[in-house]
Amino acid sequence: MTTFSIAGLQLEAQAGDNTDSILAEIDKVMARFPWLEMVVLPELSACGGDRTQAEPMPGPTETRFCDIARSHGIWLIPGSFWESDGNDLYNTAPVINPDGEVIARYRKQFPWTPYEEGVTPGSEFVVFDVPDVGRFGVSNCYDMWFPETIRTLAWMGAEVILHPSLTSSIDRDAEIAMVRAHGAQNQVYFFDVNLAGPLGVGQSCIAGPGGEVIYQAGKGREIIPLKLDLNYLRDVRANGWHNLAQPLKSFRDSSVRFPPYAEGYGSEPLRRLGELRKPGRSNGG
Numbered sequence: 033m034t035t036f037s038i039a040g041l042q043l044e045a046q047a048g049d050n051t052d053s054i055l056a057e058i059d060k061v062m063a064r065f066p067w068l069e070m071v072v073l074p075e076l077s078a079c080g081g082d083r084t085q086a087e088p089m090p091g092p093t094e095t096r097f098c099d100i101a102r103s104h105g106i107w108l109i110p111g112s113f114w115e116s117d118g119n120d121l122y123n124t125a126p127v128i129n130p131d132g133e134v135i136a137r138y139r140k141q142f143p144w145t146p147y148e149e150g151v152t153p154g155s156e157f158v159v160f161d162v163p164d165v166g167r168f169g170v171s172n173c174y175d176m177w178f179p180e181t182i183r184t185l186a187w188m189g190a191e192v193i194l195h196p197s198l199t200s201s202i203d204r205d206a207e208i209a210m211v212r213a214h215g216a217q218n219q220v221y222f223f224d225v226n227l228a229g230p231l232g233v234g235q236s237c238i239a240g241p242g243g244e245v246i247y248q249a250g251k252g253r254e255i256i257p258l259k260l261d262l263n264y265l266r267d268v269r270a271n272g273w274h275n276l277a278q279p280l281k282s283f284r285d286s287s288v289r290f291p292p293y294a295e296g297y298g299s300e301p302l303r304r305l306g307e308l309r310k311p312g313r314s315n316g317g
Contacts, residue, residue, distance in 0.1 A: 034263050036165045036192075038070040040225035040256040042236045042249050047080040051093055054078055054110075055100050057255075062104045065257045070162075073111035074227035074236075075173045075198040076123070081231060086114035086121055089137060094126055102132025107162065111196045111225075112140065112172055120152040125172055125196055127160055136160050140172040141181060146310045148174075157181075159188045166191045166262045169220075173197040176210050176224075179217070180293075186218035186280065191265055193218075197226040200233055208237045208248070216243030219269045219280050221260050228253050241265045242273030 039061055043054060058071055078093055079085040087093055093113060101108035108128040115124040115137075123140035139154025158170045169190030175181045176195060185193060193214065199207060204226070215222040219241040226249075228234040234251040238258060247256055272278045291297055 033261065034165060035259050035261050036070070036162065037065075037068050037257065037259045038072060038192075038223060039065060039068050039258070040072050040223060040236055040238065040249075041074070042225060042228050042234050042252075042254040042256065043074065043077055044228045044253045045074075045077050045080045045231055047231065048082050049078070049085060050080050051078045051096060055096065058100055058104070058108075061255055061257075062106070068106060068257060070107035070109070072109045072194050072223060072225045073196060074225050074232065075112045075125075075196040076114070077111040077196075077198070077227055079114060081198065083114050083121065086116040088117065089113070089115045089124060089126070090134065091115075094134065097126070098128050098132040098134065101128040101130060105130045109170065109194050109196060111198075112138075115139070121150060122152055122154060123148075123172060124154075125170055127158065127170060136170070138170040138172065140175060142174045142178055144174040146308055157184055157188060159185060159190050166265075168192045168194055171195045173199065176207070176214060179214070182214045182218055182220075182222075183283075186220055190220060191262060192221040192223060192260065195222060195224040197224055197236075198232050199226050200231060204233050204235050208235060211237040212239045212243040212245065215239035215241055216273070216277075217279055219265070219273075221246075221265060225256070241268040244273075 097110040112123050112125040115122040125138045126134045127136040129135050136158045138158040141154050143151035159167055161167050167189045169185030171193055211222050211224045222239045224237045226232050226236045236249040238246040240246050
């Protein structure tokens with residue numbers, strides 16, 4: 033049996049530097065659950081969304097998380113940080129291995145425009161292998177509103193999608209539906225960890241490869257330690273959830289070439305939607 037133990041830390045955070053309190057939380061979690069092999073934190077939790085704390089990467093904040101991963105011998109996705117790179121600002125999630133080494137950095141591809149202004153989108157997908165376990169993919173918050181991003185990670189072989197998030201808006205219920213849909217459509221474990229109050233609304237959701245809810249958090253601080261069964265996932269991919277749909281095989285074998293992805297393809301209906309900008313006040317009437 034191939035199993036892997038992950039804890040999602042749905043933490044409370046303030047605007048500003050939360051690094052000390054988060055590192056203390058990791059120490060407490062590992063003392064209580066020493067069998068854990070990976071810890072996943074919410075998006076921008078270390079800085080509480082404060083852009084003034086942007087750093088080049090590698091940088092001092094990332095190094096502190098590398099040190100704690102090494103001290104506990106765990107894989108660590110420390111949410112994401114604001115990364116300054118020349119004149120660009122990225123929302124970047126590092127992947128840290130049990131030796132405390134950053135083996136990948138994922139730059140969020142879809143900043144939450146038009147509200148998350150001035151953030152440069154990334155362009156590279158990130159998957160990584162945990163030896164003798166399986167392949168993991170990294171997504172970040174608003175990215176999951178674009179199903180192509182998760183499909184690409186599955187196409188690259190990801191069996192578990194790690195998804196830090198910082199959602200504070202009333203559409204969280206729609207995102208929970210997306211978590212389940214991505215699990216079922218791509219036959220993956222979707223491990224979504226959202227920030228709790230006062231900056232986020234919590235409600236982290238972990239879904240399985242049949243779209244089943246493995247755990248649904250409330251709105252406050254929660255520690256979510258789970259053991260994922262990769263053999264179960266592989267059986268679902270091979271035979272379908274409860275021997276039902278096999279969407280990855282059908283997608284693989286399809287001869288359909290989807291027009292929106294063809295080079296030079298334009299959509300007049302989408303162009304008529306107008307400029308991407310914040311809505312203004314309506315005149316009513």
